[in-house]
Amino acid sequence: MILKYKRALLPTFLLGVMLLGACKKDFIELLPETSVTPEQALISEPDLLTALRGAYASLRAVDYFGRTVPVLGDVMSDNAYQSLTNSNRYTNFNLNNFTVADANVLGFWRSAYATILRANNIINSSLPSTTNTNQYKGEAYALRALSYFYLIQYFAKPYTESPDALGVPIVLTFDANATPPRAKVSEVYTQIISDLNAAYTNITQFTNSTQFSKYAAKGLQAKVYLTMGDYANARTAALDVINNSGFTLVTATNQATYWNTLTPRTDKLETLLEASSDANANNGFDALPNIYNQSGYGDLLASDELYSLYSATDSRKTLYTTITRGGLAGVAMNGKFPGTFGSELSDTKILRLSEIYLIAAEASVTTNPVDALTYVNAITSRRNALPIASVGAQLFEDIITERRKELAFEGQRYLDLQRLKRDVVRSSNYPAAARAIPYSNYRRILPIPQAELDANPNIRTQQNSGY
Template sequence: MKRIRTKIAVALLLAVTVSSCSKEYLEKKPYNALPVEDAIQSEADLLIAVRGNYSGLRTIDLYGRSIPLLGDLLGDNTYQSVSNSNRYTQFNQFAQSIADGNALLMWSNAYTSILRSNNIINSSIQETPAIKTYKGEAYALRALIYFELIRFFAKPYTESADAPGVPIVLNFNPTLKPSRNTVGEVYAQILADLNQAYSLLGDYFNSSRFSKLAVKALEARVHLSKGDKTAARAAALEVINSNSFTLVGVDNYVAYWRNAAPLTNKLETLFEVSSDAVANLGFDALGNIYNQSGYGDFLCAPELFALYSETDVRRQLFEAGVRGGVPSIFVNKYVNIATDRDDTKVLRLSDVYLMAAEASVGTDDAAALSYLNAVATRRDPAFTGYSSSGNQLLEDILTERRKELAFEGQRFHDLNRLKRPIARSANAPAAARNIPYPFDKRILPIPQSEMDANPNMTQNGGY
């Protein structure tokens, strides 16, 4: 009897112990991760988070490769060689599907970046000048990523501000199943973030981190995408008139592109996504998709190459050759494919001048010519400059944008915001040489996995 009573007492003690500890046991934190409030507790923690956010931009389907590549492939600057590794084949054919892996990873990696920005922005650490800068960078990065999402996954603002855009998520909530905000709402959020970024950012560091003027350059691009030429011009001129950055000239143009490291001399680059000898994508880096020592899958459209005069320094970034038995023009804009890789240029001063030029057409053609020729005459010492006006001036600016920003991912978005047809090279697949506007496949599909997981999500037309 005593043994039974003893066993009962032990059982009751265990029951009380388990009962009193059960809540604590269930609420234990995972051993391999930290909640945000524990992970970011100091200025040093926040800097690590900011660096991680910048590093995340380097993934293959963000600026590591897909964003800059698709911005030209879906336009008229490049095409897939007959000899290829089967990367981006569906995009070359304008036949991408809801199961496309690149679209899926662009979407998911973009929202991972947004989550990282949100965690920095929403951290409750007492502000110091450094913390204000870190939060300013997070606002700028969130704006940048939302801008890429809205340009790839939604109709242009110039077509409809009320069209379905992408979900705006500003706080961590693992149970959230957001619906799509309108295009106009997303653009409003982007501009609000840029205003916050500008107010918080401090000293310039180097070309691999956002600065106040980089924010203004991005703001100009956003306004131009909206068709707001007045606001675009004002933002662009704030950069130009600061006289802080210098346009790259004919004498140092090739060396500029051969340099693989971030810049501190404020030459041309306002912002770029950095890769180096340690932190890089290896064989999947952007340069390898063009470089013939890498995959070399994508080639320069002959129509683009024909736009460069014999004396244009930009011709030095191309090379004639043969691939798959076909005469080809190789792209040598990104040649650092071993050790220290090329950085991905996102915002350049030449682009700012060309945006100022486009935004000035119709209100100040003389100024538009001045901004246009500031770039054009620096690329071709034999060229005395454009002298056009009106519609021809606009066409000259767009041509110069195509030449200057080739293989940097802007051409497709220019054609979309202007609602122009895409006339692709005869080397492109026959069914994908003339792409009208509008056309469903000029917008990427919402990934099927997102559609399956979120009942509030709607798909783009044609998928």
């Protein structure tokens, strides 16, 4: 639905409202003939900066990084399950029975393409090249790459299975009459890599953890290459960040303070990129923390299997609290997100330096196992966890397990299972009918939303198999 735009003409004074507001149906309706196009509205550096802030604001949407995207990465896997006492949020994903009409799926699709639209307006601005315009466009390239990366991971087969499979529509310019079909998976990844190269070239300034820096773009590229199974390029990109970014790893000593700090970071500690909220711009009770915290909805809990992976000395275990919920005692509550409704502060970690070390470790297993041990133990040593000393296939498995422990509740586990083409094997915390979800299950890929099929005739016959 967000792809087939009617003639959307924007009054200059309404540009900020368009960029900062939610993606709703009335946004695509015809506006007065006296209006101007986005290209005409973005006529100065301050205009471009306002547009960029709007693009970043769209990451905060409830069905994007504001909550749904990080939640799906854990509740569709074996990390998070729905408490027997719940508010019925994400029930269909806990049961693995979501459909083409699912509201969260539609919200995710719309939110990602809204971000792409806003990024496109910035990238296609005709303003002359300056340090600032290059910076803003570079960040817009990175935002567009980020959105396509998450769309392609959830709505298409993994690159590691079929680069020629149907991906998602590629939209690079505003066209009111466009009805683009789905591009190939490989074409989408080519666009993502191209955008991240442009971002890396154009970005020269570091602002804070809520905006893309040069090395946040390079870190995202390392993650993209890893997802493609391109270990050589993943390693190269990851090492660029590790060796040249100036970012440092969070340690066991400062872990609690790190997760309790809910304001943008300027100290280059750990967080390469996050979506942040404040007292004036937030999701209220629908923010990410409330889906886990007992002072909010408290719907989702940590699986027993995940919690048991942490050794007694592992500082990450202190991020969990054992509680009684749904009549069950001793269940583990995720405590990575302390912000709750009332504080109006919350954030979603999108990319952390610890993940970059784990990417470097996984990408080094085959060619340089000594390096692989060095990079993975850079994490275990900073968590007071047991060091890894394995080799070969077991070393690879230990790194994947370390990713599960380190990145739990940050939306990564399911995506790892997808790229590795592994079955989801769940514990008895989950409903009996949804404990074994083989890789071949058609619901391992989200459906193209019905609203999109209705709006775009060229995608109507391109629904994912099974739906």
